[in-house]
Amino acid sequence: MRYITAGESHGPQLTAIIEGIPSNLPFSFDEINKQLHRRQKGHGRGRRMQIEKDTVQVVSGVRHGYTTGAPVTLVVENNDWTHWQKIMSATPVPEEDEARRRVSRPRPGHADLNGAIKYHQRDMRNILERSSARETTMRVAVGAVARQLLSQFGIRVAGHVKQIGQVVAQERELSLDELMQITEDSPVRCIDPDAEKKMMELIDRAKEEGDSLGGIVEVIVEGVPIGLGSHVQWDRKLDARLAQAIMSIQAFKGVEIGIGFEAAGLPGSQVHDEIEWTEGKGYSRKTNRAGGLEGSMTTGMPIVVRGVMKPIPTLYKPLMSVDIDTKEPFAATIERSDSCAVPAASVVAEAVIAWEIARAMCEKFPSDALDDMVANVEEYRAYTERF
Numbered sequence: 001m002r003y004i005t006a007g008e009s010h011g012p013q014l015t016a017i018i019e020g021i022p023s024n025l026p027f028s029f030d031e032i033n034k035q036l037h038r039r040q041k042g043h044g045r046g047r048r049m050q051i052e053k054d055t056v057q058v059v060s061g062v063r064h065g066y067t068t069g070a071p072v073t074l075v076v077e078n079n080d081w082t083h084w085q086k087i088m089s090a091t092p093v094p095e096e097d098e099a100r101r102r103v104s105r106p107r108p109g110h111a112d113l114n115g116a117i118k119y120h121q122r123d124m125r126n127i128l129e130r131s132s133a134r135e136t137t138m139r140v141a142v143g144a145v146a147r148q149l150l151s152q153f154g155i156r157v158a159g160h161v162k163q164i165g166q167v168v169a170q171e172r173e174l175s176l177d178e179l180m181q182i183t184e185d186s187p188v189r190c191i192d193p194d195a196e197k198k199m200m201e202l203i204d205r206a207k208e209e210g211d212s213l214g215g216i217v218e219v220i221v222e223g224v225p226i227g228l229g230s231h232v233q234w235d236r237k238l239d240a241r242l243a244q245a246i247m248s249i250q251a252f253k254g255v256e257i258g259i260g261f262e263a264a265g266l267p268g269s270q271v272h273d274e275i276e277w278t279e280g281k282g283y284s285r286k287t288n289r290a291g292g293l294e295g296s297m298t299t300g301m302p303i304v305v306r307g308v309m310k311p312i313p314t315l316y317k318p319l320m321s322v323d324i325d326t327k328e329p330f331a332a333t334i335e336r337s338d339s340c341a342v343p344a345a346s347v348v349a350e351a352v353i354a355w356e357i358a359r360a361m362c363e364k365f366p367s368d369a370l371d372d373m374v375a376n377v378e379e380y381r382a383y384t385e386r387f
């Protein structure tokens with residue numbers, strides 16, 4: 001399975017083409033729209049998310065509610081495009097900056113300057129329109145399709161916000177259902193009510209001060225069979241692929257699996273998970289410090305992945321930059337911006353992990369049609385219990 005996305009932040013639409021989804025998968029538009037809506041929410045988001053009401057259109061690969069096996073093309077239109085038609089026109093417009101909203105002052109922390117130099121663009125709008133995290137709309141849409149495939153095998157993906165700025169949520173023993181319910185009701189997708197309140201206050205303060213905040217999100221996947229991924233080749237290692245998926249989200253700068261960086265300071269006896277076997281259940285681990293992955297393959301325990309998001313780089317109290325025309329110092333250009341997008345990013349993180357797990361499932365159980373794949377997974381699960 002593979003996908004690519006296309007589209008600019010203020011262009012007419014965002015597009016994703018997915019190839020390799022087995023045929024006959026029941027396809028729910030509502031499920032995709034639900035996920036798109038989740039991405040748009042969250043305390044700390046800017047005005048753009050009030051303008052957009054993301055709704056998916058499917059223009060290929062699905063017929064009468066089921067996938068056909070052909071490439072699936074998803075489209076989300078940008079409502080804001082109506083205000084940007086001339087600025088983002090594919091055909092030439094007059095040279096003056098006003099018509100083009102040309103950007104000559106790169107924003108620190110963005111792709112603006114590096115991209116402009118690399119792609120020979122004196123107007124950095126040609127870079128920032130594509131590097132914008134508006135693209136994550138399509139990651140969430142693609143992830144929602146992946147979730148529909150995973151649900152056929154009882155695999156579920158959830159996420160939550162562990163930290164915003166200096167505020168860290170307390171751990172809680174929760175089932176996945178409980179976690180999902182609490183985070184859906186939380187404006188910052190946090191399971192700890194005290195931390196939630198502090199996070200919201202911190203975001204409000206950062207906004208007032210023209211500043212921004214980053215944080216940590218955690219994604220949990222339950223119901224995965226043993227043995228997704230592989231130890232035999234570097235690019236088949238599932239932990240590495242999950243890390244890439246997280247790092248591919250705009251503004252993500254670090255990844256942990258299981259206890260992650262904490263393992264560096266602990267003896268082996270407190271890091272590795274003892275193996276046990278029980279009748280009717282088969283193999284499992286007494287603990288899950290490895291976060292569901294050993295030897296780059298799934299252990300059958302829940303997968304636990306965390307990602308670190310840097311603070312949003314567009315600041316209403318802008319950092320200094322250099323105008324590429326005059327080489328004079330200037331305050332960086334301000335594009336309309338979120339002050340904290342960690343809650344939304346946790347939804348994106350769920351989506352990219354869902355995609356990668358779905359891809360690993362299709363590699364382990366390759367089938368053109370869903371019923372073959374379901375039969376293969378069932379047989380394999382019975383085999384792992386007997387093993």
Ligand SMILES: Cc1cc2nc3c(=O)[nH]c(=O)nc-3n(C[C@H](O)[C@H](O)[C@H](O)COP(=O)(O)O)c2cc1C
Pocket residue numbers: 046109110111131132133136249250251252312313314336337338339341344345348
């Ligand atoms: C969901 C989400 C929303 C974001 N919203 C904004 C925003 O409104 N303004 C902004 O400057 N950056 C925003 N970012 C971050 C930038 O896209 C990111 O910092 C930039 O693309 C550079 O990322 P990089 O350092 O990983 O290359 C957002 C990121 C995510 C994941």
